[in-house]
Amino acid sequence: MNQPITELIRQRFSCRRHPVQPIAAETQQKLQEFLDIIQTGPFGSRTRLALIAAGEQDRQSLKGVGTYGFIKNPQGYIVGAMSPGDRNLEDFGYLMEFAILFATDLGLGTCWLGGSFTKSGFAKKIAVTGAESVPAVTSVGYIADDSKAADWIRRRAGGAMRLPMEKLFFDGDFSQPLQLTEQGPYETILEMVRWGPSASNKQPWRIVKQDNAWHFYLQRTPGYGQDGWLGKLLGVADVQRLDMGIAMCHFELSAMELGLSGKWSVAEPALEKPDKHTEYTVSWLAG
Ligand SMILES: Cc1cc2nc3c(=O)[nH]c(=O)nc-3n(C[C@H](O)[C@H](O)[C@H](O)COP(=O)(O)O)c2cc1C
Numbered sequence: 001m002n003q004p005i006t007e008l009i010r011q012r013f014s015c016r017r018h019p020v021q022p023i024a025a026e027t028q029q030k031l032q033e034f035l036d037i038i039q040t041g042p043f044g045s046r047t048r049l050a051l052i053a054a055g056e057q058d059r060q061s062l063k064g065v066g067t068y069g070f071i072k073n074p075q076g077y078i079v080g081a082m083s084p085g086d087r088n089l090e091d092f093g094y095l096m097e098f099a100i101l102f103a104t105d106l107g108l109g110t111c112w113l114g115g116s117f118t119k120s121g122f123a124k125k126i127a128v129t130g131a132e133s134v135p136a137v138t139s140v141g142y143i144a145d146d147s148k149a150a151d152w153i154r155r156r157a158g159g160a161m162r163l164p165m166e167k168l169f170f171d172g173d174f175s176q177p178l179q180l181t182e183q184g185p186y187e188t189i190l191e192m193v194r195w196g197p198s199a200s201n202k203q204p205w206r207i208v209k210q211d212n213a214w215h216f217y218l219q220r221t222p223g224y225g226q227d228g229w230l231g232k233l234l235g236v237a238d239v240q241r242l243d244m245g246i247a248m249c250h251f252e253l254s255a256m257e258l259g260l261s262g263k264w265s266v267a268e269p270a271l272e273k274p275d276k277h278t279e280y281t282v283s284w285l286a287g
Helices: 004-009 025-039 058-062 088-106 121-125 153-157 186-194 229-234 239-257
Strands: 045-055 076-082 108-115 136-142 167-173 207-210 212-217 262-263 277-285
Touching: 004 088, 004 108, 004 186, 004 239, 025 045, 025 076, 025 088, 025 262, 045 121, 058 121, 076 088, 076 121, 088 108, 088 239, 136 167, 153 262, 186 207, 186 239, 207 239, 212 239, 239 277
Parallel strands: 167 207
Antiparallel strands: 045 076, 076 136, 108 136, 207 212, 212 277, 262 277
């Protein structure tokens, strides 16, 4: 990437207006080459990502999957086929977000579209096999001049807003907010997690620091997605697990850029969780 990750994370926003201008062939090629090399997420499950040109029937595929944003003139979509596996949705979220940051570096605007596209035209275009599924797609195109300012959906969804750091990051256990000024470069890393996109901007990620470990939790929004009976009934993808993968992506890439090493480990600490909607995902062990 040409620009620093921390800069790309700050630049990215959900772009829902594009000019009618096809993505340059060279740019498409660069993006597809990148998609071809990122196939395995931090938990080891496989995702195939492909850039497909936008077609007339895509609008049809987007209907009825609860996509609340109307994307104007998308020129293409990044579609992913996810294989079964433990924490595969987190892997998918991680890889799709990595692709989005790369697209941002190429000057493209993107918007996550979560739902379940396994039976849609998108799935056909990426030739999904029986075991694979398509939990989300990302629309892509150049950024319309007025895109950011005039995007009423962004304002409505509170896209420019984020929860304060003390509601997201904790010290030792969930009762104690983390003193950010004492965290050195980790303050920036956590800020990068905070600016991550999330479904309906619910920001379900919570992180508890214990010594050199950063424990990631998903605090589900009650009644939202899979937590609610409606979500289960409709079989919608568990989008908040995608959000966790996005948080992991922002954390790890920012840490790498700041020269901090570490690794992912699944070992749930004996910590009291704030409510029944909160579940452990993974820990980053620094060092
Ligand atoms: C998993 C996921 C699914 C999303 N699905 C949609 C969607 O269906 N329609 C839409 O317009 N935006 C969707 N978004 C975009 C969010 O609304 C957006 O990221 C959030 O409001 C924060 O705004 P920002 O991306 O501009 O920072 C989705 C985001 C994520 C991470």
